[in-house]
Amino acid sequence: MNSENNLNNIKNHRPFIYFFSRLDYLLSRSFLCLLSRFSDNIIDFIRSSVNIKEASLVKNLKFKLNKEKINNLLDWADEYGERIPRGTVNKKYSSSIKIDPKNKLIYDLVIKGSREISLNYGKNLWVNALLYDIESIPSEYYSVDTYSNIWHQDSHDGYLVFKMFVLMQDVSEKDGPFIYLDRENTIKYWRLARDRNSDAFNSIHPLKGLSKSFTGSRGDIMMINTATCFHRDSVPKSSRKILCITYFPEWRKHSDCIKIKRDYINQNKK
Numbered sequence: 001m002n003s004e005n006n007l008n009n010i011k012n013h014r015p016f017i018y019f020f021s022r023l024d025y026l027l028s029r030s031f032l033c034l035l036s037r038f039s040d041n042i043i044d045f046i047r048s049s050v051n052i053k054e055a056s057l058v059k060n061l062k063f064k065l066n067k068e069k070i071n072n073l074l075d076w077a078d079e080y081g082e083r084i085p086r087g088t089v090n091k092k093y094s095s096s097i098k099i100d101p102k103n104k105l106i107y108d109l110v111i112k113g114s115r116e117i118s119l120n121y122g123k124n125l126w127v128n129a130l131l132y133d134i135e136s137i138p139s140e141y142y143s144v145d146t147y148s149n150i151w152h153q154d155s156h157d158g159y160l161v162f163k164m165f166v167l168m169q170d171v172s173e174k175d176g177p178f179i180y181l182d183r184e185n186t187i188k189y190w191r192l193a194r195d196r197n198s199d200a201f202n203s204i205h206p207l208k209g210l211s212k213s214f215t216g217s218r219g220d221i222m223m224i225n226t227a228t229c230f231h232r233d234s235v236p237k238s239s240r241k242i243l244c245i246t247y248f249p250e251w252r253k254h255s256d257c258i259k260i261k262r263d264y265i266n267q268n269k270k
């Protein structure tokens, strides 16, 4: 009886719930150039004391993952990894394999990455790791969001979403690299690229000369705040493999992540 009453209550208030939920996103889009909820952004600001500009990390790391470690990781993925098809309009062209961040093949890397992230985001971080396979898609899919090939920000949490990308192979422009804008250009071209789904023509604007490609040699590593900076995958001629390690602040518990205790002995509070 009680749950029936609750259900009726929700039904009666549905227009208000919808209104406030839209408002929550609209405020962020209108005033902060972010696609995440306004309420989540407020929580992030209060908890971290780090503003959006300061949090907009874009960095090529000096260390690399060596060939032996890459080969071991790819062998492990072939033997034990569960390949999960991914995509929106078609799941045929990309897949991911989940790797436990505490797996000894990547744990060192996870810890090294965490040192690049401000201690303001907590003594612990929530982390997950995915090995992506991205294949070429037919041209009719270029303008629709097939595997995050459309400009976007990661909007599922607040403004503190940090990703470490590791090239599993040499990547040139023909390999459809990950491409991104820094925060300054994200704000400048916000109107052009903000509509991930409703304005596909603008969303695939190449923004040539402004966007940067993560090209390089096998083992190269970069980090970026994907909640504040526009980014997308481009389409490879053949295929591309990339490792992605994602870090969320201490207060954003994720059931599909592992809590990593920060190794902050070697890091001064930034």
Ligand SMILES: [Fe+2]
Residues within 6 Å of the ligand: 148, 152, 153, 154, 226, 231
């Ligand atoms: Fe993304």
